[in-house]
Amino acid sequence: xxLRWWAWRLIVVAMVTAHLAPCRGVDATPGFLSTTxxxxxxxxxxxxxxxxxxxxxxYQLSADLELESSYVTGPKLDNRQCTPPVxxxxxxDAKETPNYNKLLLLHPAKNQLxxxxxxxxxxxxxxxxxxxxxxxxxxxxxxxKSYVASADETVSVVGVMSYYKKNNENLTxxxxxxxxxxMKLISTRVLEEEGDWDVFENxxxxxxxxxxxxxxxxxxxxxFSFKSNGFVYFLFSRKLNSxxxxxxxxxxxxxxxxxxxxxxxxxxxxxxxxNEFSKVLVRRTSRSGCLLLRILFLxxxxxxxxxxxxxxxxxxxxxxxxxxxxxxxxxxAVYSPYSxxxxxxxxxxxxxxxxxxxxxxxxxxxxxxxxxGRHLTAVAVAVEMDHAVAFxxxxxxxxxxxxxxxxxxxxxxxxxxxxxxLQHLYITTDKKVGRPGRSRRRR
Numbered sequence: 299x300x301l302r303w304w305a306w307r308l309i310v311v312a313m314v315t316a317h318l319a320p321c322r323g324v325d326a327t328p329g330f331l332s333t334t335x336x337x338x339x340x341x342x343x344x345x346x347x348x349x350x351x352x353x354x355x356x357y358q359l360s361a362d363l364e365l366e367s368s369y370v371t372g373p374k375l376d377n378r379q380c381t382p383p384v385x386x387x388x389x390x391d392a393k394e395t396p397n398y399n400k401l402l403l404l405h406p407a408k409n410q411l412x413x414x415x416x417x418x419x420x421x422x423x424x425x426x427x428x429x430x431x432x433x434x435x436x437x438x439x440x441x442x443k444s445y446v447a448s449a450d451e452t453v454s455v456v457g458v459m460s461y462y463k464k465n466n467e468n469l470t471x472x473x474x475x476x477x478x479x480x481m482k483l484i485s486t487r488v489l490e491e492e493g494d495w496d497v498f499e500n501x502x503x504x505x506x507x508x509x510x511x512x513x514x515x516x517x518x519x520x521x522f523s524f525k526s527n528g529f530v531y532f533l534f535s536r537k538l539n540s541x542x543x544x545x546x547x548x549x550x551x552x553x554x555x556x557x558x559x560x561x562x563x564x565x566x567x568x569x570x571x572x573n574e575f576s577k578v579l580v581r582r583t584s585r586s587g588c589l590l591l592r593i594l595f596l597x598x599x600x601x602x603x604x605x606x607x608x609x610x611x612x613x614x615x616x617x618x619x620x621x622x623x624x625x626x627x628x629x630x631a632v633y634s635p636y637s638x639x640x641x642x643x644x645x646x647x648x649x650x651x652x653x654x655x656x657x658x659x660x661x662x663x664x665x666x667x668x669x670x671g672r673h674l675t676a677v678a679v680a681v682e683m684d685h686a687v688a689f690x691x692x693x694x695x696x697x698x699x700x701x702x703x704x705x706x707x708x709x710x711x712x713x714x715x716x717x718x719x720l721q722h723l724y725i726t727t728d729k730k731v732g733r734p735g736r737s738r739r740r741r
Contacts, residue, residue: 329732330363337399339713339726342406342427346718349411349430350731351399356413358430361717363724363733367429372397374417378449378478382418382438400447400455405489407467410434412489414455420447420479422498424489435497444498446487450476456523460530460554462486462501469498472520472532483518484532484552484559502557515539516635526605528554538658548655549603551612562653564635565612566661567603603664615656631660 334353341348346361354372359365373394380389401414404427411430414422418438426432437444446469447455457471469487473479485500495501516536523532530552535545546566553561618624618631625631635655713726722733 329730330357330359330365332357332729332731335728336711336713336726336731338402339715339724339731340402340404341715341718341724342404343718344406345427347427348724348731349402349404349427351402351413352729353399354397356399356425356430359731363731367431369425369430371399371413371415372417376417378419381441382421384418384438396451398451400453401457401471403457403459403469405459405467408489410489412457412469414447414457416447416449416451419445419449420455422446422487424497437497440496440499443500444496445479446471446485446498448473448476449478452476453479454520456520456532458523458525458530460486460525462488462555462557466492468501470523470530472518472523472534474518474520484562502559517545519545525554529609530554531608546658549608550653551609559653563612563616564653564655565608565615566656566658568658568661568663603662608662611656611660611662615654615660619654626660629657629659631657633657 330350332350332352332355334355336350336352338351339348347366348357348359348361348363350357350359354370356369356371357365358367373396375386375389375392376384376395377389377392380392384392386392395417398416399413400416400420401412401422403412405412405424406427408424409427410424411427412422413425413430414420419442421436421438421444423436424434426434453474453476455471455473457469459467460470462468467489469489470484471487472484473482475483482500486502487498488495488501489497491497516539518534518536520532520534523530525531532550533547534550535547537543538546547568548564548566550562550564552559552563556562614626615632618626624633632654634653636653709727711726711728713724713731715724716722717724717733725732725734
């Protein structure tokens with residue numbers, strides 16, 4: 299299904315970038331400089347504060363990028379093969395090890411910041427949003443059930459706040475495969491003690507997507523997670539099988555209160571009819587009120603997938619399984635990528651024994667609306683007067699429409715984002731968060 303929609307409510311990226319008014323680059327403006335490589339940045343929508351996760355450091359900044367609080371997260375005594383807590387007695391090969399920030403997530407309901415690192419098998423902590431120096435919770439003595447992120451600095455980890463039960467907010471996490479980690483592709487974690495559950499314990503153990511043969515087979519690379527209207531979404535790339543080394547882009551969806559992941563469904567996203575561009579880069583719009591304007595941008599080009607089209611195609615795949623023997627227009631449209639059995643789609647019941655995925659022939663396809671010769675590394679999207687406006691960062695240190703100073707050769711990293719008022723754009727390079735002048739847009 300090729301999307302050919304040019305609704306007046308959207309300005310395609312080609313039009314947007316052609317009309318961006320220039321402003322000073324990040325290297326020419328005041329900003330915050332980290333002593334180490336920056337991994338993750340989040341903005342608090344209410345206070346405007348920024349929280350910056352870097353190697354060995356955690357920073358809290360004002361909206362004007364002034365340092366308010368900081369905490370040193372590493373290096374610390376560790377060894378990837380050892381079980382926390384790590385000491386020179388329990389782990390003879392332990393050594394001072396850097397701590398990469400793997401996940402940074404706001405938990406405003408409790409005024410907490412979820413911080414996950416690469417140390418100690420990927421343990422997480424809870425810190426105060428008022429001051430990151432203040433630790434709310436950390437325990438390295440709970441064993442494997444508390445390992446959330448990844449000890450491998452190259453493995454991507456994404457997460458989103460979700461509700462396993464009403465009025466009880468939890469953390470849903472997805473991560474790629476590493477031989478150093480547990481094999482839980484997706485997990486749901488509690489954020490406070492509840493019954494027999496400890497903080498950060500995985501509360502779902504039976505899902506097929508947690509089985510280790512599939513992590514190795516598909517080599518998932520997660521890029522983004524968000525939720526909408528009772529669903530949690532993950533955007534990632536993976537192989538189709540262990541024999542094909544090419545990565546394909548998928549978006550998966552799961553019901554937020556699905557305690558067994560039975561509703562987990564993957565939809566392949568093809569970038570052009572020939573799937574010419576297969577790596578994924580994503581940023582949702584900064585205002586979440588307009589479903590039509592939630593857009594996914596794919597690396598190397600700007601193809602746009604409104605969420606309503608994604609949901610509609612997922613519904614077709616599920617409907618084909620439930621009501622039409624897995625067929626759409628007499629073609630097999632669905633398969634079970636995480637099943638070791640040979641069950642046919644028409645044999646799958648309401649309580650599916652394994653998650654579903656669309657066949658490649660029924661992927662959602664968008665033709666490129668704009669292409670660019672440089673590799674894109676970041677995108678920020680805002681909605682202004684019912685128009686989608688995009689800023690694009692490149693590998694050679696450019697923000698499209700906002701060139702950095704000529705001395706900059708640092709790539710713009712994934713943390714390209716607007717402030718809470720949508721009046722300024724924060725641009726993050728390897729070690730710096732900058733804020734050029736007001737993001738002026740001519741229409």
